[in-house]
Amino acid sequence: MTEPDTRPQQVIRGGHVVTAHDEGAFDVGITDGRIVAIGAPGTVTADRVLDARGCIVMPGGIDPHTHIAWPLASGGTGHDDFGSATARAAAWGTTAVIDFVPGRQGSLIAAAEERLEQAGASVIDYTLHPVITELNAERNAEIAQLISMGLSSFKVYTTYDSRMETADIRRFIRVAAEAGGLPGFHAEHHALLTDALAATRTHGPTTIPRFPQSRPGHTERASIREIVGFAEEFDSPVYIYHVSGLDAFGQIQEARSVGVDVRAETCAHYLVHDDSAYQRKDGWKYVITPPIRSQHDRDGLWQAVADGTLNAVASDHCCYSLADKSAGFQDFTAMEPGAPGIASRMPMLWNFGVNSGRLTTRQFVDINSRIPAETFGLGDKGRIEIGADADIVVWDPDASWTWSVGEPETANGSDYDIYDGIAGHGRPRYTLSRGRTVFGPEVSGAGHGQFIAQRIR
Ligand SMILES: [Zn+2]
Numbered sequence: 089m090t091e092p093d094t095r096p097q098q099v100i101r102g103g104h105v106v107t108a109h110d111e112g113a114f115d116v117g118i119t120d121g122r123i124v125a126i127g128a129p130g131t132v133t134a135d136r137v138l139d140a141r142g143c144i145v146m147p148g149g150i151d152p153h154t155h156i157a158w159p160l161a162s163g164g165t166g167h168d169d170f171g172s173a174t175a176r177a178a179a180w181g182t183t184a185v186i187d188f189v190p191g192r193q194g195s196l197i198a199a200a201e202e203r204l205e206q207a208g209a210s211v212i213d214y215t216l217h218p219v220i221t222e223l224n225a226e227r228n229a230e231i232a233q234l235i236s237m238g239l240s241s242f243k244v245y246t247t248y249d250s251r252m253e254t255a256d257i258r259r260f261i262r263v264a265a266e267a268g269g270l271p272g273f274h275a276e277h278h279a280l281l282t283d284a285l286a287a288t289r290t291h292g293p294t295t296i297p298r299f300p301q302s303r304p305g306h307t308e309r310a311s312i313r314e315i316v317g318f319a320e321e322f323d324s325p326v327y328i329y330h331v332s333g334l335d336a337f338g339q340i341q342e343a344r345s346v347g348v349d350v351r352a353e354t355c356a357h358y359l360v361h362d363d364s365a366y367q368r369k370d371g372w373k374y375v376i377t378p379p380i381r382s383q384h385d386r387d388g389l390w391q392a393v394a395d396g397t398l399n400a401v402a403s404d405h406c407c408y409s410l411a412d413k414s415a416g417f418q419d420f421t422a423m424e425p426g427a428p429g430i431a432s433r434m435p436m437l438w439n440f441g442v443n444s445g446r447l448t449t450r451q452f453v454d455i456n457s458r459i460p461a462e463t464f465g466l467g468d469k470g471r472i473e474i475g476a477d478a479d480i481v482v483w484d485p486d487a488s489w490t491w492s493v494g495e496p497e498t499a500n501g502s503d504y505d506i507y508d509g510i511a512g513h514g515r516p517r518y519t520l521s522r523g524r525t526v527f528g529p530e531v532s533g534a535g536h537g538q539f540i541a542q543r544i545r
Contacts, residue, residue: 105472
């Protein structure tokens, strides 16, 4: 523990602090957005004092997968913007998000600059994963340029109209690896999905209860197997978005066992819900790709979250409205897959993780902050340590909540919510982004968020 040379500008006092190496009763001093002191209770003094008595003081959460103000297939965009969505994230403890540069024709650099300008309205810090939909000489050069700009992690779709075919996936991994980036994938094998959907159709209608069988786990497994093969060939790290269950995760573990650097996230909805949701009257809400899987898969994912073999728990937030989803109420093939979840991610992870005895506080901090910061090269984020960014949440474990779609306080920003009605406890008293209070009394965070230049390796 270090005593401050000079008096910090503010101190978080009286909390139970989860530092990078330790856990206990400490005061945390902050100056100019950085942590400058961690000392025994009462030893750090400052003009501004945040009362953390009864609270856990931990690094803010990192959500590595959001689609804020996202272009929808039906036209228009999701019903939020970077200002409102990140304010909701901050209100529930998240202090950094990684969103995307939508894939498109033309200059990817221009697309990235446009998206960075939009993201400038954020309340918390942010970076972006560029989506790559095609490869050519220009794209290859742009990938290297994006990495030098600090946009170092990418996303490629293996299905949908914007997908890359096998030969391009292999080429992309080689190009990204040579440039020092982290190639990432929405991994569902397109040909096998086409086959599974055809089989589903021969046995009945494409109604919501039959959605999961149209996208079985083996399609994820096959896609990941292909990707990790190329990762091994080019000695490249790879990232797998939204791992839904044990078919996918088992393939990742197999690849790791032979030395491939596979990093992967799951999402809050795969941890909170199981596939019985599709049998419900409002089963349409849960049409998300890949689908939510069985209770057995859910248990396996929780184990991987606890032991840190997954790298993050993301929201995959996409702010559809009920009207956007309604086209597919009777036919899942007509529905835009996805759900809002940027605010609920962290309280759900806490409630179903720590409160349910599945995670210790340390394991929660690892999966929610430390590991994602390391995975994506987010520099001084993800830990409470002298010199680190003061991205800190003062978390009241006793504060109870009932997630209610109609309440502004608990909203993910839409008029429907897959967590509606769930009750739990644990929420922020304060959220600080580089020392600035972005949630709590005396909030002063609008437009405070800054771009984080990633340094993957
Ligand atoms: Zn997504």
